Amino acid sequence: MRAVGFRSPGGPEVVEVLDVPEPEGHDLLVVDVAGAAVNPVDVATRSGQIPTEGTTLLGWDLAGTVIRAPEGSGFAPGDRVAAMTAPLGTGIASMAERVALDPGFAVAVPASLDLLVAAALPLAGVTAVQTLRLADLRPQDRVLLVGAQGSVGSHVADRLLAQQGHVDLLVRPDDAAPWTRRLEASPAVGTVRTDPSTVEPGGYDVVIDTAGVPTLVGAVREGGRFVTITPFSAPTPEDHPDVDVRLTSVEISREDLQDVMDRAASGEGLLPDVVTLPLDEAAQAHARLEAGGVRGKLVLVP
Ligand SMILES: NC(=O)c1ccc[n+]([C@@H]2O[C@H](COP(=O)([O-])OP(=O)(O)OC[C@H]3O[C@@H](n4cnc5c(N)ncnc54)[C@H](OP(=O)(O)O)[C@@H]3O)[C@@H](O)[C@H]2O)c1
Structure with missing residues (x-):
């Protein structure tokens, strides 16, 4: 074989x-x-x-x-x-x-x-579910999602926009793929940025990084969370004692995978x-x- x-x-x-x-x-x-x-x-x-x-x-x-x-x-x-x-x-x-x-x-x-x-769907979708669980967001949190056009990022975006009232996004400049257009059409989408240097320092309660841009730890307010999925491009927690740095480590979960499949099949979720x-x-x-x-x-x- x-x-x-x-x-x-x-x-x-x-x-x-x-x-x-x-x-x-x-x-x-x-x-x-x-x-x-x-x-x-x-x-x-x-x-x-x-x-x-x-x-x-x-x-x-x-x-x-x-x-x-x-x-x-x-x-x-x-x-x-x-x-x-x-x-x-x-x-x-x-x-x-x-x-x-x-x-x-x-x-x-x-x-x-x-x-x-x-x-x-499996790895990207399950990682998104487990990352959002790790992020433990409150409805009023100011959230920046980094890499919303990526595989994991687009699943996170899909769920975040359904769950939060307002989410800012950071994407690549030339992203016009269908799901990005859909995200931009959502009323929950706030500012869509393409340049990390334009992000306000300390302006967010939670930054979710699915693209590996560790410098954006600077966008988290004191006491806020930086949730990343990229172990090779993550901020060192000791260098940022005022920020709660969390790293997703995806695990096999039948429940989470079923959730990903069901959401995709429902017509609501990202395909x-x-x-x-x-x-x-x-x-x-x-x-x-x-x-x-x-x-x-x-x-x-x-
Ligand atoms: N910790 C875990 O359990 C776990 C689980 C799954 C995945 N991961 C890791 O997470 C990362 C993303 O996985 P994925 O499957 O989503 O990969 P992907 O589909 O390649 O998505 C990553 C996205 O990030 C974008 N990106 C890179 N630098 C950026 C920047 N400065 N600004 C905006 N966007 C930027 C990429 O754009 P370009 O293509 O234009 O560069 C790409 O669209 C990988 O490193 C993967 O190994 C970790």
Whole structure:
């Protein structure tokens, strides 16, 4: 069976389609993968920024169809499912023709949701849910969201605008992708900035950074919160004793993933634009993501 991985870390060119054994496991859910999204964590793993040993398989997100289901799992062959596999902790990578996983990681994909869109949702959507939980916002908080056009950022924006009365955004100057237009049309959107240096120092109760702009810790008032998802570009808490710096560390959660799927299927939530590529073009997908400027989600199709 074919799976995406690398033998030793390096540039996008080290990404290969490898021949690996069929997944096994009596008590595991075996899924025929329809799509596996490419995320920045795959790039960080392949480049060696996140250390791994030996040949490493890649991929956190998948959606597909159940081939085999353990008794009592609640799933049956033919069911459409999605999962976040978190391979750095579980060893289960999603960019493969077939994947065997703990049934507890999987949720049903609602009938109205395209499987390739479902494949684009897990890591970004679950991170957004858990980041907002960590941010613990009050209705009156003055909030700045950094990177609202990104994968995680657009999910955070989607939920924030439904929940808060007023949110300021910081995005890239030339962002005119459909979801950004939708955000700008929301009555909850305050100022949309493109230059971090124009942000008022101390002007916010909470800054949520999904883009890795740690200097914006200066935009948080004394006693406020800076909530970031980027561990490699985060402010050092000791340097900012007056600000509560919090870092999301995403965890597998069936409840949060189901919430992401349900919101997308409801017609209320964000549906990312999906760009599909064959598994053979995994290296090109890495090069595109690493270069920046990708809008929407790259999804590999086995
Ligand atoms: N802590 C966790 O548990 C966790 C979970 C998921 C993701 N992450 C991390 O979070 C980060 C974002 O993930 P993602 O999937 O959302 O990636 P993404 O889709 O690439 O989004 C990141 C966005 O940030 C934008 N950006 C970068 N610098 C910016 C700036 N100065 N101003 C405005 N926007 C800026 C990028 O724009 P350009 O493309 O134009 O550069 C891109 O749109 C990655 O580093 C990822 O590894 C962490």
